[in-house]
Amino acid sequence: MAAIVAGVYKQGKVELLETPAGIREGPVRVVLIEEVAKPAPQPLTFGKYRTGTPSAPEDFRAAEWRGEEEFDDLYGQ
Numbered sequence: 001m002a003a004i005v006a007g008v009y010k011q012g013k014v015e016l017l018e019t020p021a022g023i024r025e026g027p028v029r030v031v032l033i034e035e036v037a038k039p040a041p042q043p044l045t046f047g048k049y050r051t052g053t054p055s056a057p058e059d060f061r062a063a064e065w066r067g068e069e070e071f072d073d074l075y076g077q
Contacts, residue, residue, distance in 0.1 A: 003020035009032055044060065 001022060003023055005016050005018055005020050007014050007016040007030075009015075009030070014030055
């Protein structure tokens with residue numbers, strides 16, 4: 001039986017944050033995940049792309065996501 005358990009690696013030691021259910025002892029494999037800070041989201045601004053005509057609210061409405069028909073049937077929407 002295998003289990004995935006969250007933990008922290010610090011100063012050469014691995015500390016489990018929870019106890020694996022149903023496993024008393026056994027071999028382990030550790031995968032370390034480097035967490036990279038995400039950049040802050042930046043909202044779209046009017047006139048950001050200079051094309052000769054300024055952006056208008058209609059331009060943003062035209063770009064809104066409206067779903068895809070072929071996937072709507074799959075997920076019952």
